Amino acid sequence: MGGQAFTTREIVNFPGFKSTSGPELMKTIAGHAKEFGTEIIKGEVTDVDFSGEIKLINTKKGQQYQAKAVILALAPNLAC
Ligand SMILES: Cc1cc2nc3c(=O)[nH]c(=O)nc-3n(C[C@H](O)[C@H](O)[C@H](O)COP(=O)(O)OP(=O)(O)OC[C@H]3O[C@@H](n4cnc5c(N)ncnc54)[C@H](O)[C@@H]3O)c2cc1C
Numbered sequence: 001m002g003g004q005a006f007t008t009r010e011i012v013n014f015p016g017f018k019s020t021s022g023p024e025l026m027k028t029i030a031g032h033a034k035e036f037g038t039e040i041i042k043g044e045v046t047d048v049d050f051s052g053e054i055k056l057i058n059t060k061k062g063q064q065y066q067a068k069a070v071i072l073a074l075a076p077n078l079a080c
Contacts, residue, residue, distance in 0.1 A: 002026045004075065
């Protein structure tokens, strides 16, 4: 969790925040998500299979995750 926003000292015009730092915003978002029971798992996704009702996500470490829905946020230049 973090991405590009984590690398900048100033984030402006994010809804609800007139001005904050990237790391502070990421910390706030992560804390908020955790309060609702979200588990944050770090890892590199190597391939996915979205063809079935249950979506499959495989990581470099050999783990596989299953989900009914997946949101991709891979940065504009990486999304396909
Ligand atoms: C210096 C700087 C200042 C900015 N300031 C502002 C601002 O003030 N206001 C504003 O609205 N926006 C700002 N932005 C832009 C904002 O940070 C981006 O628009 C936003 O982060 C894009 O989010 P994203 O989730 O699409 O991509 P990213 O933030 O790039 O996140 C993509 C994530 O996906 C991960 N990823 C990619 N491939 C894989 C894979 N195969 N497996 C696992 N993980 C993967 C990457 O490691 C990364 O963590 C700024 C950006 C920069 C660099």
